[in-house]
Each structure stands twice: as structure tokens, then as C-alpha cells.
Amino acid sequence: MPHLVILYTGQLDQAVDMKSLCRQLADAMLTVKDESGKQVFPTGGTRVLAYPAPHYAVADDGAAGIAAGGDGDYAFMYLNLRMGRGRSAAAQQRAGETLVAVVKAFCEPLMATQHIGITLQIDVGQEVFDAKHSSLHPLFYKG
Numbered sequence: 001m002p003h004l005v006i007l008y009t010g011q012l013d014q015a016v017d018m019k020s021l022c023r024q025l026a027d028a029m030l031t032v033k034d035e036s037g038k039q040v041f042p043t044g045g046t047r048v049l050a051y052p053a054p055h056y057a058v059a060d061d062g063a064a065g066i067a068a069g070g071d072g073d074y075a076f077m078y079l080n081l082r083m084g085r086g087r088s089a090a091a092q093q094r095a096g097e098t099l100v101a102v103v104k105a106f107c108e109p110l111m112a113t114q115h116i117g118i119t120l121q122i123d124v125g126q127e128v129f130d131a132k133h134s135s136l137h138p139l140f141y142k143g
Contacts, residue, residue, distance in 0.1 A: 002029065002041050002083040004099070006050040009075045013052055015114065021106050022048040025079075028102045034091045041083070041095075044136040058117070065115055075116040079103065082123045084130070096122050 004025055012018070026048045032040040062072020081099065083092075100120050110116060 001045055002047070002081055002095075004029065004048045004079060004081045006048070006077060006079050008050065008052055008077040009056045009058060010052040010054045011073060012075050012077065012110075012116075015075075015110055016107070018050045018052075021103070022050055024102050024106060025099060028098050029095065032091065032095045032098050034088060040087055040091045043140040044134065044138075070115060073114065075114055077103070077107070077116065077118045079118070079120040080123065081120070082125060085124055085126060087124070092122055092124065096120060 006018070006022070006025075008016075008018070026046055029041045029046050029048070030039065030043060034040050056076070058074035058076050062070075062074055065074065066072040079099065081095065083095075087095075103118055103120065107116065107118060
């Protein structure tokens, strides 16, 4: 943990370099610090995954956009950051603001030509079961 999952309408594959966005978001997550200056998210546990939805319905299927002279091809991107408990409310807020800034800057050129909605939510969960098995963490935490 943390895991940032991006669900997006499939037509964005032609307009967005999703691999680059994922990398930028992961890099941004690694810059988030808590009140003591400590890195909030572990390098080896940070993941950003993106999934296109080949089938979708957004808003009114474009009727308002077409009436206003647009093409009616609405797009949507939903980002959900899931993290374990233990981070302060301030650190959670800082993470959200950091990620929103990255996705807004990344999508700004696209938003000038296409109607797109972007939502970011952060969930902090009380795990019912949480098991981890990884050969990634030892790469970053050599003791």
C-alpha cells in the first residue's frame, strides 16, 4: 500500500499517455512528506494502475455537448487512492492535493479540446485481512 487505481473511459487511450501519467503520479506520491518530513508512502509499496473501460455511459451521452456545438464525446477519469491506516489527516490531505495537481496539469491540454470529468478519492481502510508477500521492498530497504 498505497495503491492508486485509475479507471477511465476507453476513448482516452487515443488522447492520453496513460503510462506517463501513472509514472508521474507514482513519482509525486513518493514526494509526499508527513509533518516530521518523513516520506508518507513506502517506495516499494507504491503502485499506480490504470484500467480503461471499453464500455461506458457518461452524463447525457453527449446531447448537451452536441447542442453547444461540441462532438458530445464525454470522457471521465476516476482515481482512487487506497492506503492503510496510520497516516495523519494532514498527510492524507497533502497526498490528495499533490495528486490532484499532477492530474490537472497533465490533463489541462486535453481539457481544452475535450469534455472530461476527473474525480480523485482517497480511502483509508480498516483491513479485515491484510497479507503482503513481496520481493520489491528489500530493494529499497537494505538494513
